Each structure stands twice: as structure tokens, then as C-alpha cells.
Amino acid sequence: MSRIRSIALLISLALSCALFLLMAGAASFADEPPVSTAQGLEAWQQVYSVLTHPRCINCHTATHYPQQGDDRHRHFANVVRGPANTGVPGLNCSSCHQKANADSTGVPGGHGWHLAPLSMKEDLMGSLKSAELMPMP
Numbered sequence: 001m002s003r004i005r006s007i008a009l010l011i012s013l014a015l016s017c018a019l020f021l022l023m024a025g026a027a028s029f030a031d032e033p034p035v036s037t038a039q040g041l042e043a044w045q046q047v048y049s050v051l052t053h054p055r056c057i058n059c060h061t062a063t064h065y066p067q068q069g070d071d072r073h074r075h076f077a078n079v080v081r082g083p084a085n086t087g088v089p090g091l092n093c094s095s096c097h098q099k100a101n102a103d104s105t106g107v108p109g110g111h112g113w114h115l116a117p118l119s120m121k122e123d124l125m126g127s128l129k130s131a132e133l134m135p136m137p
């Protein structure tokens with residue numbers, strides 16, 4: 001058998017296995033008893049604890065300045081939101097926050113670092129509070 005053919009055979013074998021596992025997985029999923037409201041609420045609580053984490057809210061804030069740390073204290077150096085959520089000339093977020101975390105200085109980074117716009121409701125927590133009140137089926 002040529003090398004190409006045996007490689008092709010191997011690949012199709014692997015694909016069939018994957019498909020089988022996928023179908024087996026789907027079948028066992030269908031067999032599982034429905035999730036209870038208590039289990040659902042417990043799972044939601046885990047998601048909620050991430051979405052409302054202070055370190056997220058620090059950028060998803062209703063204030064005109066970013067916040068820092070677990071206590072959500074005001075960002076140092078009097079950094080302000082600015083008209084486009086990116087700071088103001090001379091003190092733009094990207095002057096200090098690069099595309100990636102800067103290990104040498106400890107400044108966290110990320111592509112296009114800026115505050116979430118005020119239009120995203122009061123803050124992430126505010127919009128989630130209302131989601132929490134939605135009736136459970």
C-alpha cells in the first residue's frame with residue numbers, strides 16, 4: 001500500500017472513531033434525566049460569580065474612570081474614561097496598556113484596552129441582577 005493511501009486510511013479511521021464517540025456521547029446525553037431547577041441554579045451561580053467579579057466590573061463600571069483590584073478602588077494617576085472610553089490625550093489607556101501583559105512592569109495588557117461603554121447599561125452587575133429575577137421554568 002502506498003504511504004499516501006495508508007495515511008488516508010488512518011485519517012478516515014480516526015474520523016469514524018470520532019464520529020462514533022460523538023454519537024455515543026449524544027445518545028448518553030439524551031438518556032440523562034432532565035436537570036433539576038436546583039442544579040440549574042447552582043450552575044448559574046457559578047457563571048454569575050464570574051460575570052460579577054470585581055475584576056470584570058473594573059472595566060464594566062458606571063463611573064467615569066476605571067477601577068482596580070478586588071476592592072474596585074479608583075485607577076491610579078487620575079485616569080479618566082474620556083469621550084471614547086479610551087482615556088484622554090496624554091493619558092490614553094494604550095499609552096500604558098499594551099497588546100499583552102507586560103511582565104517587566106506588571107501592567108496588564110490586551111488588544112485595544114479600554115472601558116466598556118456606558119451604554120452597556122449601568123454596569124454588568126446591574127444587567128445581571130435583572131436576569132436573575134427572570135422566572136425559572
Ligand code: HEC
Nearest residue numbers: 050051053055056057058059060113114115116117120124
Ligand atoms: C480591560 C477592560 C475590560 C475588562 C477587564 C473586562 N471587559 Fe468585558 N468588555 C470590555 C469592553 C471595552 C467591551 C465592549 C467592546 C466594545 O467596545 O464593543 C466589553 C464587552 C463585554 C461583554 C459584551 C457585552 C455586550 O452587551 O455585548 C461581556 C459579556 C463582557 N465584556 C464580559 C466581561 C467579563 C465576564 C469580564 C471579566 C472576566 C470582563 N468583561 C472584563 C472591557 C473589559
Ligand code: HEC
Nearest residue numbers: 058066067068069079080086087091092093096107114115
Ligand atoms: C499611566 C499609565 C496607565 C494609564 C494611562 C492607564 N492605565 Fe490602567 N493600569 C496601569 C497600571 C500600571 C496598572 C496595574 C496597577 C497595579 O497593578 O497596581 C493598571 C491597572 C488597570 C486595571 C486593573 C486590572 C486588574 O487586574 O484589576 C484596569 C481595569 C485598568 N488599568 C484600566 C484602564 C483603562 C480602561 C484605562 C484608560 C481609560 C487605563 N487603565 C489607563 C496603568 C495605566
